Amino acid sequence: xxxxxxxxxxxxxxxxxxxxxxxxxxxxxxxxxxxxxxxxxxxxxxxxxxxxxxxxxxxxxxxxxxxxxxxxxxxxxxxxxxxxxxxxxxxxxxxxxxxxxxxxxxxxxxxxxxxxxxxxxxxxxxxxxxxxxxxxxxxxxxxxxxxxxxxxxxxxxxxxxxxxxxxxxxxxxxxxx
Amino acid sequence: xxxxxxxxxxxxxxxxxxxxxxxxxxxxxxxxxxxxxxxxxxxxxxxxxxxxxxxxxxxxxxxxxxxxxxxxxxxxxxxxxxxxxxxxxxxxxxxxxxxxxxxxxxxxxxxxxxxxxxxxxxxxxxxxxxxxxxxxxxxxxxxxxxxxxxxxxxxxxxxxxxxxxxxxxxxxxxxxxxxxxxxxxxxxxxxxxxxxxxxxxxxxxxxxxxxxxxxxxxxxxxxxxxxxxxxxxxxxxxxxxxxxxxxxxxxxxxxxxxxxxxxxxxxxxxxxxxxxxxxxxxxxxxxxxxxxxxxxxxxxxxxxxxxxxxxxxxxxxxxxxxxxxxxxxxxxxxxxxxxxxxxxxxxxxxxxxxxxxxxxxxxxxxxxxxxxxxxxxxxxxxxxxxxxxxxxxxxxxxxxxxxxxxxxxxxxxxxxxxxxxxxxxxxxxxxxxxxxxxxxxxxxxxxxxxxxxxxxxxxxxxxxxxxxxxxxxxxxxxxxxxxxxxxxxxxxxxxxxxxxxxxxxxxxxxxxxxxxxxxxxxxxxxxxxxxxxxxxxxxxxxxxxxxxxxxxxxxxxxxxxxxxxxxxxxxxxxxxxxxxxxxxxxxxxxxxxxxxxxxxxxxxxxxxxxxxxxxxxxxxxxxxxxxxxxxxxxxxxxxxxxxxxxxxxxxxxxxxxxxxxxxxxxxxxxxxxxxxxxxxxxxxxxxxxxxxxxxxxxxxxxxxxxxxxxxxxxxxxxxxxxxxxxxxxxxxxxxxxx
Numbered sequence: 001x002x003x004x005x006x007x008x009x010x011x012x013x014x015x016x017x018x019x020x021x022x023x024x025x026x027x028x029x030x031x032x033x034x035x036x037x038x039x040x041x042x043x044x045x046x047x048x049x050x051x052x053x054x055x056x057x058x059x060x061x062x063x064x065x066x067x068x069x070x071x072x073x074x075x076x077x078x079x080x081x082x083x084x085x086x087x088x089x090x091x092x093x094x095x096x097x098x099x100x101x102x103x104x105x106x107x108x109x110x111x112x113x114x115x116x117x118x119x120x121x122x123x124x125x126x127x128x129x130x131x132x133x134x135x136x137x138x139x140x141x142x143x144x145x146x147x148x149x150x151x152x153x154x155x156x157x158x159x160x161x162x163x164x165x166x167x168x169x170x171x172x173x174x175x176x177x
Numbered sequence: 178x179x180x181x182x183x184x185x186x187x188x189x190x191x192x193x194x195x196x197x198x199x200x201x202x203x204x205x206x207x208x209x210x211x212x213x214x215x216x217x218x219x220x221x222x223x224x225x226x227x228x229x230x231x232x233x234x235x236x237x238x239x240x241x242x243x244x245x246x247x248x249x250x251x252x253x254x255x256x257x258x259x260x261x262x263x264x265x266x267x268x269x270x271x272x273x274x275x276x277x278x279x280x281x282x283x284x285x286x287x288x289x290x291x292x293x294x295x296x297x298x299x300x301x302x303x304x305x306x307x308x309x310x311x312x313x314x315x316x317x318x319x320x321x322x323x324x325x326x327x328x329x330x331x332x333x334x335x336x337x338x339x340x341x342x343x344x345x346x347x348x349x350x351x352x353x354x355x356x357x358x359x360x361x362x363x364x365x366x367x368x369x370x371x372x373x374x375x376x377x378x379x380x381x382x383x384x385x386x387x388x389x390x391x392x393x394x395x396x397x398x399x400x401x402x403x404x405x406x407x408x409x410x411x412x413x414x415x416x417x418x419x420x421x422x423x424x425x426x427x428x429x430x431x432x433x434x435x436x437x438x439x440x441x442x443x444x445x446x447x448x449x450x451x452x453x454x455x456x457x458x459x460x461x462x463x464x465x466x467x468x469x470x471x472x473x474x475x476x477x478x479x480x481x482x483x484x485x486x487x488x489x490x491x492x493x494x495x496x497x498x499x500x501x502x503x504x505x506x507x508x509x510x511x512x513x514x515x516x517x518x519x520x521x522x523x524x525x526x527x528x529x530x531x532x533x534x535x536x537x538x539x540x541x542x543x544x545x546x547x548x549x550x551x552x553x554x555x556x557x558x559x560x561x562x563x564x565x566x567x568x569x570x571x572x573x574x575x576x577x578x579x580x581x582x583x584x585x586x587x588x589x590x591x592x593x594x595x596x597x598x599x600x601x602x603x604x605x606x607x608x609x610x611x612x613x614x615x616x617x618x619x620x621x622x623x624x625x626x627x628x629x630x631x632x633x634x635x636x637x638x639x640x641x642x643x644x645x646x647x648x649x650x651x652x653x654x655x656x657x658x659x660x661x662x663x664x665x666x667x668x669x670x671x672x673x674x675x676x677x678x679x680x681x682x683x684x685x686x687x688x689x690x691x692x693x694x695x696x697x698x699x700x701x702x703x704x705x706x707x708x709x710x711x712x713x714x715x716x717x718x719x720x721x722x723x724x725x726x727x728x729x730x731x732x733x734x735x736x737x738x739x740x741x742x743x744x745x746x747x748x749x750x751x752x753x754x755x756x757x758x759x760x761x762x763x764x765x766x767x768x769x770x771x772x773x774x775x776x777x778x779x780x781x782x783x784x785x786x787x788x789x790x791x792x793x794x795x796x797x798x799x800x801x802x803x804x805x806x807x808x809x810x811x812x813x814x815x816x817x818x819x820x821x822x823x824x825x826x827x828x829x830x831x832x833x834x835x836x837x838x839x840x841x842x843x844x845x846x847x848x849x850x851x852x853x854x855x856x857x858x859x860x861x862x863x864x865x866x867x868x869x870x871x872x873x874x875x876x877x878x879x880x881x882x883x884x885x886x887x888x889x890x891x892x893x894x895x896x897x898x899x900x901x902x903x904x905x906x907x908x909x910x911x912x913x914x915x
Contacts, residue, residue, distance in 0.1 A: 010425065045819065
């Protein structure tokens with residue numbers, strides 16, 4: 001079992017529904033977020049390109065945040081999901097510094113917080129909140145080790161990229177391009 | 178800052194929201210979550226969203242303590258396909274907004290200054306009823322106008338029809354869709370409706386004329402656009418701005434603003450000259466083709482190039498792209514099309530283009546909508562008004578099928594019309610006129626001349642600041658409303674049921690209209706205690722019931738007519754000729770051009786830039802700009818400026834500038850500059866709905882600039898009275914003008 005998210009940048013319109021859905025689902029305080037939208041423009045008028053993508057924790061296999069956590073609060077669970085146990089987190093912020101994706105934030109209650117792939121939903125047979133609301137259906141979630149899963153099939157069929165591959169983290173968010 | 182809600186706990190299985198198949202359930206069985214998500218039982222009631230006009234049906238989830246947790250789309254709904262847009266998902270913010278109106282307010286003059294004081298509902302209704310009776314006695318009930326948007330308007334419409342006025346108006350007509358409504362009625366005999374009957378999911382080519390799908394989050398359409406992208410459809414986007422959808426288009430035509438008509442005519446020229454149009458369809462279903470052919474003869478791509486800056490080969494290539502996809506091609510009618518004062522004619526050109534491509538009534542083009550009518554709850558017949566807004570127009574705007582709100586404003590100003598026909602009272606429900614209407618000076622003048630101004634809203638908007646009496650409405654999550662019955666691929670209905678009790682002293686519009694009617698002696702028009710009785714009566718007549726609808730939220734009925742034309746079918750259109758009218762005899766009779774013509778529009782003077790405006794996917798007009806959830810996604814608008822222009826003016830990113838328009842009007846608030854290649858050098862762009870100046874909107878006050886304030890000039894469409902608003906030019910003031 002290896003959970004992954006595949007995001008089709010050709011369909012994403014950057015509406016940010018994923019952001020509100022996550023905030024609502026995971027009780028992320030207003031002003032903070034576990035996922036966000038990036039727009040990257042290239043070229044000069046009128047020869048332009050625009051990539052829109054929703055970003056979040058990459059649930060890296062080789063995760064610097066887990067390696068540098070002094071208390072073991074950051075850890076990897078089954079399915080390769082990186083989690084933070086709030087009670088064990090001392091809020092030192094080392095993981096925030098180490099993350100090449102800027103995916104973690106300091107929760108006002110003192111601990112570090114980030115995307116959990118909505119494991120509480122996944123375990124109930126639901127999709128992560130962001131995936132479940134996306135109006136363009138540009139986000140896919142599933143098991144990379146299952147060759148018949150939608151995510152595996154998409155990665156076989158389409159061109160894709162990951163973010164900051166040079167960091168060597170082996171991220172598990174894939175962007176179809 | 179919104180208070181932190183209790184941790185959300187989902188007990189999903191009992192709620193029927195599982196979106197994964199059973200086999201997927203097994204996949205997750207071995208997983209052990211280390212997250213502390215305890216489960217809490219959630220309940221739900223059906224609703225349809227009121228954050229925008231798309232009215233997506235969904236479910237309001239709440240816990241045992243009657244605390245609203247979230248709003249989620251209804252899988253059976255054709256507007257949303259079970260997925261809400263960010264505004265729908267963030268709709269709970271409308272309920273939790275701590276700046277909401279909670280008490281009726283009455284304006285009071287005290288020693289030169291005016292304030293609002295809180296009042297009881299009874300007192301507020303007494304003030305309104307007395308004034309309405311006085312105006313009716315002195316002038317007539319016709320001298321009062323209801324100006325409305327959204328669901329609240331339905332209930333007040335019953336009230337004001339009973340009262341005796343026909344002056345019922347919605348800015349969504351002349352400030353938005355009106356030109357499209359009339360042009361499609363002229364051409365096809367019907368308006369493409371809402372949601373539009375565009376078969377985007379099955380199209381092979383989608384053509385957008387300034388329409389920014391994806392930024393305008395017209396939910397079902399955006400979803401279908403993504404489906405079409407998946408299926409390899411090509412998109413052609415005509416927009417001076419590199420919009421989101423432009424970036425997803427096979428062809429982006431960065432047109433010179435205000436020249437779309439020339440491009441449309443050149444496309445028609447290419448399709449006819451190269452014989453790419455659907456000959457059989459044109460033969461079977463249209464009239465006036467030879468006149469059209471003759472009319473566009475000289476409107477070649479070379480001619481259009483000089484006007485639009487779009488190269489002739491691109492015009493030809495895109496015309497062929499459409500023809501290759503035909504009939505699975507949609508030249509989109511757009512939604513907000515009140516741009517340049519010749520908007521009915523431009524929309525006619527869009528209609529004609531669709532007609533010769535044969536897209537109307539064809540798969541991947543325009544499907545045929547089918548709806549189901551909701552039985553009318555029995556109430557007495559109201560007296561027919563003796564006159565209405567049309568009377569004083571004396572034949573002006575002959576094709577206005579609804580009342581342009583700008584006409585109501587004009588007719589409220591002393592001296593503009595015979596005092597006999599002057600509107601003396603406004604009852605405004607659910608529309609924030611100062612941000613909605615152009616020509617703010619006329620609005621302010623009219624307001625001074627009114628004897629009564631009532632505003633109904635959930636929030637302290639600018640419009641409530643002008644009112645004599647403010648009535649606080651509860652949000653859509655706290656009330657029943659009329660049955661939603663929008664024709665679509667399948668006839669369907671949806672209901673709105675309150676999830677929780679109205680907050681504070683807020684009330685649903687259905688209750689307000691009924692109670693106000695009682696005060697005015699019109700109680701017989703509202704023969705029920707609670708609006709749910711009306712719904713149950715109507716639903717039972719339709720073979721359902723309120724109980725059933727509470728369980729399912731949306732009910733779909735089988736179609737009685739085909740969704741597309743049959744092969745070679747000669748369809749009877751609802752036009753005078755029964756055909757698609759390429760050439761419009763009716764327009765000719767009215768003294769307008771029977772075929773669309775290109776008109777040159779004014780260009781910005783030196784140092785000024787055309788003000789274009791649009792939407793962001795996380796906001797609806799100005800009504801969401803204080804919503805805590807949505808403000809968190811976007812709290813202000815930015816002024817898009819081309820880097821060349823920024824360099825001429827020495828503007829830096831995020832620098833605040835004030836705007837000054839061609840009439841010397843300076844924006845109340847500054848707006849931050851966004852320097853981007855995505856905008857042409859001759860125009861600037863901003864998202865509509867910001868720059869609120871009501872201090873009661875704590876989050877929204879002074880954030881960004883208000884485009885409506887800069888729209889002090891309009892070009893009125895002589896055919897139906899729409900206000901063309903993209904005719905204003907602005908320049909930058911780098912220092913605070915105050």
